[in-house]
Amino acid sequence: xxxxxxxxxxxxxxxxxxxxxxxxxxxxxxxxxxxxxxxxxxxxxxxxxxxxxxxxxxxxxxxxxxxxxxxxxxxxxxxxxxxxxxxxxxxxxxxxxxxxxxxxxxxxxxxxxxxxxxxxxxxxxxxxxxxxxxxxxxxxxxxxxxxxxxxxxxxxxxxxxxxxxxxxxxxxxxxxxxxxxxxxxxxxxxxxxxxxxxxxxxxxxxxxxxxxxxxxxxxxxxxxxxxxxxxxxxxxxxxxxxxxxxxxxxxxxxxxxxxxxxxxxxxxxx
Amino acid sequence: xxxxxxxxxxxxxxxxxxxxxxxxxxxxxxxxxxxxxxxxxxxxxxxxxxxxxxxxxxxxxxxxxxxxxxxxxxxxxxxxxxxxxxxxxxxxxxxxxxxxxxxxxxxxxxxxxxxxxxxxxxxxxxxxxxxxxxxxxxxxxxxxxxxxxxxxxxxxxxxxxxxxxxxxxxxxxxxxxxxxxxxxxxxxxxxxxxxxxxxxxxxxxxxxxxxxxxxxxxxxxxxxxxxxxxxxxxxxxxxxxxxxxxxxxxxxxxxxxxxxxxxxxxxxxxxxxxxxxxxxxxxxxxxxxxxxxxxxxxxxxxxxxxxxxxxxxxxxxxxxxxxxxxxxxxxxxxxxxxxxxxxxxxxxxxxxxxxxxxxxxxxxxxxxxxxxxxxxxxxxxxxxxxx
Numbered sequence: 001x002x003x004x005x006x007x008x009x010x011x012x013x014x015x016x017x018x019x020x021x022x023x024x025x026x027x028x029x030x031x032x033x034x035x036x037x038x039x040x041x042x043x044x045x046x047x048x049x050x051x052x053x054x055x056x057x058x059x060x061x062x063x064x065x066x067x068x069x070x071x072x073x074x075x076x077x078x079x080x081x082x083x084x085x086x087x088x089x090x091x092x093x094x095x096x097x098x099x100x101x102x103x104x105x106x107x108x109x110x111x112x113x114x115x116x117x118x119x120x121x122x123x124x125x126x127x128x129x130x131x132x133x134x135x136x137x138x139x140x141x142x143x144x145x146x147x148x149x150x151x152x153x154x155x156x157x158x159x160x161x162x163x164x165x166x167x168x169x170x171x172x173x174x175x176x177x178x179x180x181x182x183x184x185x186x187x188x189x190x191x192x193x194x195x196x197x198x199x200x201x202x203x204x205x206x207x208x209x210x211x212x213x214x215x216x217x218x219x220x221x222x223x224x225x226x227x228x229x230x231x232x233x234x235x236x237x238x239x240x241x242x243x244x245x246x247x248x249x250x251x252x253x254x255x256x257x258x259x260x261x262x263x264x265x266x267x268x269x270x
Numbered sequence: 271x272x273x274x275x276x277x278x279x280x281x282x283x284x285x286x287x288x289x290x291x292x293x294x295x296x297x298x299x300x301x302x303x304x305x306x307x308x309x310x311x312x313x314x315x316x317x318x319x320x321x322x323x324x325x326x327x328x329x330x331x332x333x334x335x336x337x338x339x340x341x342x343x344x345x346x347x348x349x350x351x352x353x354x355x356x357x358x359x360x361x362x363x364x365x366x367x368x369x370x371x372x373x374x375x376x377x378x379x380x381x382x383x384x385x386x387x388x389x390x391x392x393x394x395x396x397x398x399x400x401x402x403x404x405x406x407x408x409x410x411x412x413x414x415x416x417x418x419x420x421x422x423x424x425x426x427x428x429x430x431x432x433x434x435x436x437x438x439x440x441x442x443x444x445x446x447x448x449x450x451x452x453x454x455x456x457x458x459x460x461x462x463x464x465x466x467x468x469x470x471x472x473x474x475x476x477x478x479x480x481x482x483x484x485x486x487x488x489x490x491x492x493x494x495x496x497x498x499x500x501x502x503x504x505x506x507x508x509x510x511x512x513x514x515x516x517x518x519x520x521x522x523x524x525x526x527x528x529x530x531x532x533x534x535x536x537x538x539x540x541x542x543x544x545x546x547x548x549x550x551x552x553x554x555x556x557x558x559x560x561x562x563x564x565x566x567x568x569x570x571x572x573x574x575x576x577x578x579x580x581x582x583x584x585x586x587x588x589x590x591x592x593x594x595x596x597x598x599x600x601x602x603x604x605x606x607x608x609x610x611x612x613x614x615x616x617x618x619x620x621x622x623x624x625x626x627x628x629x630x631x632x633x634x635x636x637x638x639x640x641x642x643x644x645x646x647x648x649x650x651x652x653x654x655x656x657x
Contacts, residue, residue, distance in 0.1 A: 147499045152584075152608045153349045171347050174359060174587035177501060177598045180579065180608060184418070191423035192499060 027054045027249055031064020031077035032156050033181045034105060034200040035234050039077050041261045042252050052245050058181075061156030068237055069095055074246055076237040079105065079156030079200070080163075096240045101233040102253040104268040106201035106218035107160055109230075110186070110208040112193045117141040119212040122229075126166040128196060131173030136194060148176040149188055149197035157182065160232045161198050165213075201231075202266035223268045234267070321633065328630040331355075331623035340627060346586040346600075348609060348621045355624045359586045361631070363503070363599035364572065367582065370507030370595055371514055371571040376564050378511070379518030383560070386519070387526035388534075388548055399523065406516035414580035417509045422500025422581065429497030429596075434489045445481040453477060497596050501583035504595040509577050514567035521566055525559020526552060558650035565643040569636055575603040584608065602628045 027046075029039050036058040043054035056077075059067075064076035065086045070093075082090075082097055090097050109125060111117060117140055120128075127133040128146055137143045150172055151158035162168050179185045182203040189197045190207035197208075201218050204210060210217055213230050222228035242250050252258035259269050287295075332340070335355055343356025382402070386395050425432065453473040460466040529552050537547040553560070583598025586605075590597070606625045 145498055154608075169350075171345075171350065174344060174346065175585050175598070177499065178584035178600070178608065184580075187419065188422075188501065191419075192426055194498060 025052065027052060027075060027246060028073040029054060029056045029075045029077055029236075030059060030067040030073040032061040032079040032234070033058040033183075034079040034157050034202070035077035035102075035236070037202060037265050038103060038234070038262060038267060039236075041265060042249065042258065045257060045261065046249055046252065050245060050248065054249065060152070060154030061159070062154045065090075065097075065237070068097060068239060069093055071095070071239075074238070075249070078235045078237060079232065080159045081233075081235065082237065097237045098239075098241055100236045100238070100242075100250050101270060102236055102250075103234045103262045104223055104231055104270060105234050106223040106228055106268070107157065107164060107230040107232065108199050108201050108204050108218045109196065109211040109213055110189050110199055110204060111196050111211055112189060113207070113209045114193055115141060115209060117211065119215055121214055122165055125213070126170060129166055129172050129176065130170055131175060142194075144194040147192055147195040148173060149185055149195055150176045150178055151185065151198075152178050152180050154180075157198065157200060161230075164230045164232065165198075201268070204266065220263065220266075220268050231268075233270075324626055324629045324633060327623055327626035331620055331627040334620045334623070340624070344586070344588055346605075348624065353621055355620060357602075357605075357624070357628065359588045360600050360602055360605050360628070362588050363582070363586075364601040364603070364632075366503050366589075366595070366599055367506045367510060367578065367601060368568060368572045370503060371510035372564070372568050374507060375511035375514040375518055375567055375571070379515050379563070379567065380522055380560060382515070382519045383522040383526055383563075384548060384553075386523050388544070388552065399520070402519050403516050405512060406520075410513065410574060410576040411580075413509050413513060414577040417505055417577060417581035418501065421505050421509070425497045425500040425502075425505060429500075430493045430495045433492040433495055433497075437489055437492050438485060442485060445485065449474065449477040449481055495596070499583060499596075499598055501581050501598055502596050503582065503589070503599045506578055506582045506599075507595065509581060510571040510574055513574060513577070514570045517570055518563045518567040521563035522556070522560040525556040525563065528559060529555040555654060558647040558654075561646055561650070562643055565639055569639065572636065573603060573632065575607050579604040579607050602632055 027043075029043070031039075036056065039056045039058075043056050046052060046054050058077075061078040061080055064073070064078050065082055067073040068076035069086065069090045076097075081099065087097060109120065115136070117136065120139060124133065124139050128139070129148055129150070131148075133139060134146055135143065136146055151161075162170070162172075166172070177188070179188055179197075182199050185197040185199055186203055186205075186208055189195045189199075196211075199208070201220075201223065204218075213228070216222055216228045218228045218230070223231045236250055238246060238250065241247075253262060253270065262269050340355055340357050341361075342358055343354065344359040345354040345356040346360060347354040386399055386402075390398065453470055456473055457466050457470045460469060533551060533555060534547060537551040542551070578601045582601060582604060584600045584604055585598040586600040587597075589595075589599065606628055609621075609625055
């Protein structure tokens with residue numbers, strides 16, 4: 001909600017400052033909450049170095065795609081690839097979305113630090129989210145009902161989770177709680193002893209405990225060498241091949257400073 | 271003498287209305303009335319427009335998917351291909367938190383209003399009412415944050431004791447009152463004064479022991495409950511009741527104040543005690559206003575979005591058993607807020623329109639309850655005025 005309000009404010013500000021020229025003076029970036037921290041750090045760095053203002057709003061990957069299609073942002077940040085339907089919609093409006101992978105991100109399964117469970121298989125995670133396994137004791141934990149936490153339907157993280165772990169066609173149980181950002185999921189998991197949730201690797205800290213998936217713990221190393229299977233690229237989308245300042249911004253992950261920002265935030269350089 | 275005549279002339283000039291002045295006044299009057307009318311008309315038109323635009327986007331959903339799935343299925347998978355749009359659990363969740371918050375806020379709010387208007391001395395009331403009304407000024411996102419970060423973990427860690435203390439604090443005054451009233455009522459018919467007294471005391475002791483047993487028994491059961499998830503219907507109901515309280519207190523206090531001093535003094539003059547005056551005279555006289563306050567408060571709870579989105583857990587299922595307030599639920603408002611971003615016209619048409627169907631449902635519910643309260647208020651007024 002707040003993100004959406006912010007987005008609106010930015011949209012208004014953008015429409016007031018004008019259209020043609022604004023692409024050079026301001027870059028408007030909208031989309032994934034997972035990419036958010038990277039985008040914001042990039043924006044701060046970029047503004048300091050080139051004096052060009054970058055506004056970042058985090059309203060979810062789906063909203064990012066929508067904003068790019070509607071022409072209300074210059075760059076869409078997405079934690080999943082654009083869907084065929086979105087690309088078709090973009091083409092119809094004369095927008096040509098071009099993907100740029102800026103980093104890799106592991107999708108980490110997290111539980112409360114007091115939870116004794118260390119490792120789950122993908123099949124077990126699927127059963128938990130499908131609602132067929134409802135108690136921690138069925139997967140080697142204490143006798144307590146599992147509180148399943150998922151993300152809202154705007155979320156690219158949610159789409160990635162379904163694609164990488166449970167399979168796209170599986171329906172997540174109606175009993176699953178829905179939170180609207182990585183931060184909210186972390187808060188819920190860190191305060192709920194019997195909760196399970198999933199986060200972008202960059203958001204994980206000591207308040208939650210990582211679960212090994214199919215025996216592999218997520219880390220920068222295991223994501224980079226591909227042994228941790230639940231990982232995905234993070235994208236920035238532009239309308240056509242970028243040029244000028246937008247290209248400079250998109251190319252940040254190739255610079256030393258950009259790489260430093262990415263790894264500092266817990267994401268994985270390509 | 272000269273001064274006086276000058277003064278007289280001036281005075282008479284002041285009351286003479288020239289033709290020009292009269293025209294000006296007429297124009298001003300028409301313009302003023304016209305402006306007021308157009309503002310009022312504009313507001314009415316806005317309401318109609320909201321109905322029109324929401325309905326315009328809601329009706330396509332029913333054309334695509336029909337009514338039965340929306341109202342009877344609990345499968346809410348709007349993102350799937352093809353999507354499932356069963357909103358029964360979501361409608362149920364909305365009603366559940368609204369009822370829950372009403373159950374907390376209405377007795378508390380009305381009691382607080384009575385206390386403010388008839389029991390507290392004026393000097394305290396002067397400060398108490400603005401403080402209560404300040405609750406309404408707290409932004410809902412702050413309430414939501416509190417619910418998510420403070421109340422939810424608190425419920426998970428100390429859920430049982432919290433429920434027990436809540437039960438004791440809320441129920442013991444009501445039990446005490448009802449024991450006294452029931453004992454009085456049951457012995458009222460006994461003619462012999464001595465026997466009546468005897469019976470009265472026996473009943474008081476028996477009922478008192480029973481209610482103390484009830485208090486402890488239910489309290490210990492509640493104490494043993496482990497709350498699994500803090501973002502649940504109870505959490506939201508509590509927070510929503512706080513948000514509805516200022517409305518209920520403020521409006522019903524105004525209604526109680528509107529009952530004139532003459533009625534109160536008449537009641538005292540007939541020998542009624544303060545309790546009798548409040549219960550038998552003032553409350554009935556103010557009941558239509560109190561009802562309006564209650565409906566306003568309930569509408570606030572039904573329409574609230576931010577708190578519910580943050581603290582209800584947003585899981586679209588009907589709790590097991592159906593009255594279990596300790597499970598996560600999902601409401602209409604939160605679903606609209608949460609799913610709007612993804613639901614574009616281009617990516618899935620039914621998915622976009624289903625949210626408007628929910629909005630229309632909310633509109634209709636609030637419209638009907640407004641209508642009902644209006645009817646009740648009118649009827650109450652008729653009864654009170656003796657027609």
